[in-house]
Amino acid sequence: MNEATKLDTLAALLAQAPAEVFIQPHNVPDPDAIAACAGMQYLLGRNCIESAIVYDREIEKADSLRMHGLFGIEMTLAASVKTIWEEDWTLLVDGQKGGGNLTDLPTVEMACIDHHEYRPAQSYRFEDIRPAVGASSSFVAQYFFENHMDPPCAIATALVFGIMKDS
């Protein structure tokens, strides 16, 4: 038997969510945050976990905005998602709880994937936080490799762009 991968562990955790699963990047998401969220949404979907990407603070940068159209990435401003409440679970991507640039939504922040400086004692049930890594998109690429899955072309391109912009 193969050992469980990080993605297996995360998917098994999120499968227990009592309500919706959200993926939340840091506020005013940049290309790395957007690509990593899209990649995680795809990977979770392949593990039968439906999720929606929600974010706070309007995106202004042209390259971030173009990613939505170019790569077909759907993201919704958290304030316009009326169903968000405290029974929902969130996977944080490219940001951590308690960081100044991440709005604390009413959901439970169950999991975190990030490459910024480690903020201890946030009590996630799953965390993959490695400040030595250049981009969150690199984690997601690694999850594809570890699970022997090929990313769709749009996701692969978004991840490369995210890694390029953050490195």
Ligand SMILES: [Mn+2]
């Ligand atoms: Mn990043």
